[in-house]
Amino acid sequence: VTGTHPVWHYDGRSAVRHQATITYGPQGFEMAGDGMAFQSHAWADLVYRGEKREGAIYGLKSDAGWQIGVPDPLPDDLRAHLPKPQRYGGFIDKVGLVPASIALVIISAGVVFGAMKAPEVVAPLVPMSWERAMGDAMVGDLGGRICETPESRKAIDAMVARLGSKGDPVEVNIANINMVNAVALPGGKILIFRGLLQEAKNADELAGVLGHEIGHIRNRDVMVSLLRQMGLSVLLGGANSDMAGALNSLASSSFSREAESEADDYSIKLMQKARVSPDATAGFFDRLSEGEEEMGQAAEAFSYLSSHPMSEKREKAFRQSKVSGAQHTPVISAEQWRAIVDACANDPDVKVGDDLLF
Amino acid sequence: MGVGGPDRTAFEWQGNWKAFLPIALTNGLLTIVTLGIYRFWATARERQYFWANTRFIDDQLEWTGKGKELFFGFLIALVALGVPLFILNILVSRLMLSGQGAAVGIITLIIYILLFWLIGFAIFRGLRYRLSRTSWHGIHGGSDEPGMRFATSYLWKTIVGFLPLGLLIPWASTRLFKERWESMSFGPHSFRADPRWQSLMKRFSLFYILPTLAAVLGGLALWKGGDDVGSVGAGVAAAGLIVIFFYIALPIISLVYYAAYARVTVGSVRLAGLEFAFTARSVDWLLLGLGNLGLWLLAFFIGLIGALTFGGLGALLSQGDQMDPIVAMATAGSSGFLIFLSFIIPLMLVGPFIRYRNWAFFIRHMEAGGEVNLEELTQSETAALRQGEGLLDAFDMGAV
Numbered sequence: 001v002t003g004t005h006p007v008w009h010y011d012g013r014s015a016v017r018h019q020a021t022i023t024y025g026p027q028g029f030e031m032a033g034d035g036m037a038f039q040s041h042a043w044a045d046l047v048y049r050g051e052k053r054e055g056a057i058y059g060l061k062s063d064a065g066w067q068i069g070v071p072d073p074l075p076d077d078l079r080a081h082l083p084k085p086q087r088y089g090g091f092i093d094k095v096g097l098v099p100a101s102i103a104l105v106i107i108s109a110g111v112v113f114g115a116m117k118a119p120e121v122v123a124p125l126v127p128m129s130w131e132r133a134m135g136d137a138m139v140g141d142l143g144g145r146i147c148e149t150p151e152s153r154k155a156i157d158a159m160v161a162r163l164g165s166k167g168d169p170v171e172v173n174i175a176n177i178n179m180v181n182a183v184a185l186p187g188g189k190i191l192i193f194r195g196l197l198q199e200a201k202n203a204d205e206l207a208g209v210l211g212h213e214i215g216h217i218r219n220r221d222v223m224v225s226l227l228r229q230m231g232l233s234v235l236l237g238g239a240n241s242d243m244a245g246a247l248n249s250l251a252s253s254s255f256s257r258e259a260e261s262e263a264d265d266y267s268i269k270l271m272q273k274a275r276v277s278p279d280a281t282a283g284f285f286d287r288l289s290e291g292e293e294e295m296g297q298a299a300e301a302f303s304y305l306s307s308h309p310m311s312e313k314r315e316k317a318f319r320q321s322k323v324s325g326a327q328h329t330p331v332i333s334a335e336q337w338r339a340i341v342d343a344c345a346n347d348p349d350v351k352v353g354d355d356l357l358f
Numbered sequence: 359m360g361v362g363g364p365d366r367t368a369f370e371w372q373g374n375w376k377a378f379l380p381i382a383l384t385n386g387l388l389t390i391v392t393l394g395i396y397r398f399w400a401t402a403r404e405r406q407y408f409w410a411n412t413r414f415i416d417d418q419l420e421w422t423g424k425g426k427e428l429f430f431g432f433l434i435a436l437v438a439l440g441v442p443l444f445i446l447n448i449l450v451s452r453l454m455l456s457g458q459g460a461a462v463g464i465i466t467l468i469i470y471i472l473l474f475w476l477i478g479f480a481i482f483r484g485l486r487y488r489l490s491r492t493s494w495h496g497i498h499g500g501s502d503e504p505g506m507r508f509a510t511s512y513l514w515k516t517i518v519g520f521l522p523l524g525l526l527i528p529w530a531s532t533r534l535f536k537e538r539w540e541s542m543s544f545g546p547h548s549f550r551a552d553p554r555w556q557s558l559m560k561r562f563s564l565f566y567i568l569p570t571l572a573a574v575l576g577g578l579a580l581w582k583g584g585d586d587v588g589s590v591g592a593g594v595a596a597a598g599l600i601v602i603f604f605y606i607a608l609p610i611i612s613l614v615y616y617a618a619y620a621r622v623t624v625g626s627v628r629l630a631g632l633e634f635a636f637t638a639r640s641v642d643w644l645l646l647g648l649g650n651l652g653l654w655l656l657a658f659f660i661g662l663i664g665a666l667t668f669g670g671l672g673a674l675l676s677q678g679d680q681m682d683p684i685v686a687m688a689t690a691g692s693s694g695f696l697i698f699l700s701f702i703i704p705l706m707l708v709g710p711f712i713r714y715r716n717w718a719f720f721i722r723h724m725e726a727g728g729e730v731n732l733e734e735l736t737q738s739e740t741a742a743l744r745q746g747e748g749l750l751d752a753f754d755m756g757a758v
Binding site for chain 1: 372384387388391392393399402403406410411416417418420421422425448449452458494495496497545730732733734735736737
């Protein structure tokens with residue numbers, strides 16, 4: 001026996017408060033007091049429960065309700081036997097606040113870096129069949145707003161075949177929507193909007209855009225973007241718990257500027273191999289850039305914020321890719337091009353879709 | 359054991375802000391360096407302090423909840439809510455692409471009804487969790503009800519309360535208070551609560567009387583103005599009235615009503631031989647609100663002064679002509695970091711200290727009277743909850 005100390009005690013069965021005295025030694029302590037049975041416990045069975053105004057309270061590992069309160073001041077030999085106080089919890093108490101904080105900063109930086117880089121690493125590992133299933137679930141048949149005639153189907157297939165991109169088959173469709181745009185969707189799907197066909201002067205202009213979207217699919221940019229949004233929402237969910245908002249942003253996906261430039265490079269390579277002139281695509285961007293020139297320097301600054309490189313820069317890239325002396329032929333015949341342009345007009349049962357909800 | 363009295367109230371707040379400051383500071387630091395994940399442990403530490411400095415009769419309360427269970431509760435809620443929402447999101451985007459607006463509307467409505475139900479469920483579970491982790495004299499509270507029934511009741515009563523121009527809101531909220539508290543127990547005793555919604559109607563009618571009065575007065579002013587109708591002066595006056603109404607009158611009516619709501623509901627609670635009361639008057643609530651607002655402003659100005667000081671110092675140091683570019687960069691970087699710190703530290707402390715003030719306010723105005731029989735106050739036999747109030751947290755409703 002090394003000493004005695006007063007304690008208060010609740011047995012966890014009734015609310016009666018017991019005043020007791022512990023008699024302690026190196027292995028454990030014995031406790032006796034008013035209206036309670038004599039008890040004996042090993043130090044190893046005791047756990048720290050928290051701090052009260054009079055002193056710390058301790059519980060038993062095997063009995064959730066049992067507790068003793070040990071009033072301050074504590075004799076040093078008793079303090080040495082009692083479980084260490086828990087302040088910050090877990091490993092932080094073991095290593096100390098400052099070292100733990102430094103370690104946590106490093107880990108957090110790693111997590112943020114990983115969350116930014118991981119989608120590019122993980123996306124190629126997602127089986128194309130999964131992505132295809134997701135694409136089918138998300139897009140479906142566009143509510144019957146896909147323009148298709150037997151001739152337009154053949155013409156599109158001919159164009160894709162001429163560009164000759166190696167890999168899983170891509171599914172190119174025309175959507176009866178009046179926007180000057182084309183999009184790559186999950187599962188190797190490409191949608192060309194009616195507005196783009198009306199804006200384009202010939203098939204070679206479309207070829208460059210199509211090559212660009214195929215580039216997005218080959219680089220798995222669609223999956224990268226989906227994964228990035230998912231990761232972001234989980235990370236944000238940790239700091240701020242507005243999950244509904246974070247999940248909603250999943251629906252809208254866009255690609256990084258690097259991904260856009262790489263898709264352009266891919267398109268240029270496809271056209272070079274297929275011996276399709278890049279001049280037409282360059283001309284197409286030239287016409288698009290006229291609108292941007294009016295904005296002048298603002299457009300330049302803006303292009304760093306928006307995801308698409310400025311049309312003028314894209315025009316240059318396509319123009320300069322031309323190999324001198326190369327023999328070029330149109331990507332498809334003039335009749336085939338007409339079949340594509342007129343697909344929406346000639347498809348008897350297509351629906352008009354300008355009321356698209358996004 | 360007799361409870362409360364004129365010289366010694368049953369509840370007493372014994373904390374002080376100087377003792378709480380290190381907790382708030384280290385919680386803020388650890389929350390930042392863990393990208394927010396530590397906040398569950400931070401909550402547990404805060405509550406341990408609040409509970410341990412709250413005396414009821416002869417002993418302080420004890421918070422036995424752990425950060426880990428709050429964290430797992432949140433993860434469970436994240437998966438349970440996130441996965442269905444993700445699937446629904448894909449479905450909705452498909453329906454949108456195929457132009458089925460009606461179906462999108464119906465699904466969105468169903469999602470909102472479901473979320474509303476879940477809010478009721480979360481409120482019940484949150485209360486149940488907090489009681490189960492609140493211990494006094496080694497005895498804790500809890501409930502054996504899972505909370506589904508309350509959630510359904512919450513859904514329809516809230517809707518019914520709003521439908522007749524909101525007139526039934528006092529009825530709905532007092533009924534829901536009764537339902538959730540009568541499902542709770544402490545030790546072997548069930549809580550009883552029977553707040554009368556009738557006592558709230560006088561103050562609730564202010565929500566209708568004041569706007570009507572304002573509209574009549576505004577109309578009169580316009581009519582008196584006669585020729586000036588549509589002039590700049592009348593426009594400014596109307597805009598002023600609207601601003602006064604929404605930013606001053608409406609908050610004050612809400613406060614006056616809420617003060618009555620708290621008095622009536624808490625004042626109806628009984629537990630075995632105990633009766634509870636809540637004494638805060640409208641002016642007390644107003645002072646609490648103004649004090650909390652003052653904390654925000656104080657933190658903002660301290661942050662601003664710090665930022666300006668470090669910004670000015672940085673500018674002074676970098677004025678030298680023959681400065682090494684590396685030294686210049688280091689100066690700019692460190693002054694930027696100090697500016698960031700001088701803003702973030704005061705703002706980081708606002709949340710914990712508002713919770714501190716709210717809790718102290720709540721305890722200072724709680725009273726209880728009657729008798730407690732310690733021998734009969736035996737341990738609660740309610741089923742132990744395994745995880746914390748994750749759902750409440752997911753809805754960002756986990757105050758205190």
